[in-house]
Amino acid sequence: MGKTVNVNVHHITRVEGHGNIVVNATDGKIEKVEWQVPEAPRFFEAMVRGRSYEDIQTIVSRICGICSITHSLASTKAVENAMGFEVSEQSDEIRILMHYSEQMQSHILHVGYLVAPDLFGMPSVVPLVAKAPDAVKAIIRMHRLANEWSDLIAGRTTHPVTLKPGGLTKIPTAKELRGLQDRLKENLPVLKAIAEVVLSVADNLPDFTRETEYISLKQDDPRTYTFYHGEIASTDYDGTVAINDWKTVANEYVVDQSTAKWTKWHRDSYAVGALARFNNNAELLSPTAKAVAKMFGLEKGNCSPFMNNVAQLVECVHVVETSIEMIDKLLTKGLKDEKVKVSPKAGKAGGCVEAPRGILFHEYEFDRKGNCVGADICIPTNQNHANIQKDFEKMVPEILDEGEDAVRQKLEMLVRSYDPCISCSTHMLDVEFVK
Amino acid sequence: MCQCCAEKKDIYLPELATVMDAKAMNVTERYLRLAMDDGPFDFVPGQFVEVSVAGIGEAPITISSSPTQNGGFELVVRKVGNVTKAIHNLNKGDKLGIRGPLGDGMYPVDEAKGKNVVFICGGIGLVPQRSFVNYVLDNRDDYGEVTILQGTKEYDQRLFTDEVAAWDKRDDVQMLETIDLPDKRWKSNVGVVTKLIPMIKSELKSAVVLVCGPPVMYKFVLMSLEEHEVPHENIFLNLERKMKCGVGKCGHCQINSTYTCMDGPVFRYSDLATMPEAI
Amino acid sequence: MSVKKIAKKDFVEFVETLIRKERVFGVQAKGDRFDFAPLESAQDLRLDYDVTLQPPKKFFQPPAEVLMTFEVGGGYQSQYDDEPFVLLGVHPYDMVAINQMDELFSQDNYDTHYMTRRNNATIVACDVAKPSENVFASSMGTAVVKSGYDVLLTDIGDSYVCEAATEKGEKLMAAAKKAVPADDAALKSREAVWAKNKKGLNRHELKCDPAYLPKLLAKAYKHPVWEERAKTCFSCGSCNQVCPTCYCFNVQDDVNWDMKTGKRERAWDGCLLDGFTKVAGEHEFRKQRADRFRHRIYRKGMYVPEKIGGQIACVGCGRCVAACLPDIANPVAVYNRLIDDLGIG
């Protein structure tokens, strides 16, 4: 006799945005397994229409509060590509520092505040304060560092204001950078300590794998574990694809059960995110980051979505270690006050960076005056929706016997491990409520 | 701290006082009797204090009692915003901060001696005037005839009704009261306070006239006093302005070149000639 | 007190030793402008600046400061910023403004918060080496200054003449080992700088003696200029904020999370701002932009002078001229307009 399981998680908690999980199984027979997104649609592609190239970043940053720096960078790069603006090496490096701060912000938030309660069997981080005070303190400390880091370089923790097409509106002083570097050095051990804590409860991550195609950026010259430069790579494909050809990768398609646009390339679905970056670039991680990966036995080719949480931790270590080096380089070269002056041109191009939760594509077309006449945005969580569905389909039969609570718990954990940013993904989609 | 500052007191620092008595007078006004925790409290009618409620802020409030009355000093506070709302929550035994007395523009207690005194009050304007009314009544022989005019918008907003009734009963006081929008309970004068001016029995021309009420009232009262040929030197107005410091620094209460907190709040009308912003 | 001369390179060295001993603030470049900021290296000091973005008043009356802390029901405790500091590079017009503020904060009711900071300061003034785009100190009689500073520096080419005017100044300059008594030639050069500045800091020329301004304003209250100019006033208060002689403030309480302890703070305010005179019940005494605009001009040209013995409370720094986006705040433009219409005398 198989089990009868009815899971209906209306608005899964501890994720960014609104998503529903529906599983119906009667006597062991699965009738319905669905991942749904009922978030209110927000129409960003329409909202940027007619707006000046200067204001695109300000608008699209609001797609998502958690990856606002990423959206800002991707759109700014797209504008720069479309209009052929050069960006100085210094600006590029400072932007990467800015981008790293968001990786760290988002990853710590995700692993520390949203996932850790699952690992400790708690409903939220609030009761966790009593159970694991030191761990929570360490997490808060790292989160604060990430925020101050972003405050310093992006001007705010959310919705950056130091970016402009062609460069930056303000750069940190040498003294500020040195201060940041000191803090990063000081806190690298704290990060390792957090990894130890996660390792101690890592057994609570469900044991599940499914062969998956992983897609991320890859940078060849110089070979770098990249979040910002490079072209599109896949674990199923040897070469790389140019950013402007992103649509040949994403292949957005519509399915019956959902109006959310899904994506696929070589298989029915693919995954993006920290694990995808790891699977494409692991050998390029910083030494301590490699050591942390090893601690968890995380190796290239890993196909367990739950290991995305671990890959995020590994990346935290990587961005901190790499930033320490980058600041040295910046300071040795000396900071220059660059005057950026650009004027708009007509053009169309894509811009791409890695959001904490995976590869992000922006594409815009501008008229002569620099006003936007067309836009297309493809968000990482969107690219993961199909993969989440496919994971559901493989996982539910494997765990159905464990009962309703376990199914609900594990599916919630699965969704969370993708670190979905649903408010992002619904910039253009809407799904019916299934009651 | 440097020597010269260490010797001076901090002009912004309140001292603690205790609520000796507190009661609601009506929905919006609350009566408080206070005593300073340290030392005596000497003031002249017309002066005010800055009342502090820790965490909420400060508000200037005129002393409503007369210095001739013993046992602390009295305030009446209308609930209009943050500080006044917080003051309304205070009860007997509670502590609050006081700075003052403040204001060098006081009632002309000496100048009015031997003269007829006329008080014209609108609404809560009775509160500051009451200090001088009681001062005059406690030194009744020093002053000429005493007239009190009080106008109130609605019956339920009348203040100090017992005291007003007591004044009314006295032979040596002419007490006139009116209500703008009366109900059945009111059997006396109806309309704005200026209506009462022609009913004053004592000679106005030589009287000292003290006016306090809402900003709109002044224009009409002054017009009427003009008709009765009261010299501007004999008219005193109690002016209200926004205040943040009460000690002549913050700039909020400035009326042209004059600081309400320093030179007022009681002004001689003739002095306002150079202050077009006053009325 | 002594007048010395010090070569510029020795002066840099002197400043370097000063920085190691004391809390020093000096004029430094901020992008393509200048401002006072904590001085970390003598190389950063820019005594050749034109004008600072903010006037030095912020050292005595900071944009926001804690006046006191309190405990609910437990009384109030004054808080003071009580650390000595050196202020390097105050221009004469700003020094005149500080002198006025000293008077205003100490007369009648002595403000211990302002005065503690003031008494903690050692001010090194310096004569203007490069006039700013909007300065009109010459018109206001503030191009050179004779009092208030502890040391006055004058750039005479390859060296500075430095005059110590107070004990504090003498003590400060004692550390300048390489300074020598100023010779006649140096003093002459200094006279020349003064003579030049007395005329030359005049990008806007006031058409009357500043002493006449109160009389001019006495007959200008109903003049149309207030309406005309205020029509495009943002009520942004920038003219107040950047003015070295504006000192109006707001006071606000804030509690800590324990809801029992807290602080009372004061912060810059401005008479041009909407709501400056608004009382509970929504009554506002200077509701019209024109009323507020006029008030500022009167305060500078008449009200404050009445309070402090005649000295006009506009020192001609020109900051408001630069700060006012719609170009209406320039006091000289207003005064000259009134003179054109109403004449002198």
Place this chain on the structure above:
Amino acid sequence: MSKPKIAIFDFACCEGCQLQIVNLEEELLDLLGGADVVEWREAMSEKCDEYDIAIIEGSITRLEDEERLKLIRSRAKILIALGACATIGGINKLKNNFDDLDEVKKCVYGKDANKPHLATQPTKAVDEVVQVDAYVHGCPIDRKEFTYIMRCLLMGKEPEIPEYPVCVECKAKGNPCLWEYGQVCLGPIIRAGCGARCPSNGFRCFGCRGYIDNPNVDAAKDVIDKFGLNIDDLKTKMVLFGSRQEPTIHG
């Protein structure tokens, strides 16, 4: 006295303002010391229908959301609008500029635009649907201001939110004015309280806190002329967070 119960709800938005609450770090624990957070989907799994203070993030774009908001209002003693989406409609109001909402949908959904579940209506700020007791302005909110407002409310005090424009804080920070560097900064007409964060970082104020009560748009026109710009340069900036709101610029 028992601690007041706080519930946090999100509507159409980027959730960046909730993130600022998380970003309070240790101070969040202080807040939790003074109040119980009983529902907060982004950060915790607990849910609750009883609360004293409801914090609303996001703007209202669908009928069903209006109903949900009204229900929340009916349960809460104090309702706070959190962030620009809630206080003024935020960036979401950009879509209201299209006279025809179908056009908006077509632009995003193409031929699928007419499917019934894509029903959308003009974006509304929270106070266009229910009464709001306190506003926390900004996109995102300023953490310092948020905690100040929360402390005020917990104390029963009405917070003092600046009536003056951003220039006041910009000048207090000692910033050179961005207009002189060719930027169309909305500082003079936008409500302060952010500490002039954007201008201090060299980025024009784009108006996320909404207009001051009495903005002088005529003056803005004058300034546009002075800097040799076109009125459209100003209009296009004002539209970002000020779509279909007073004041509108004519001409």
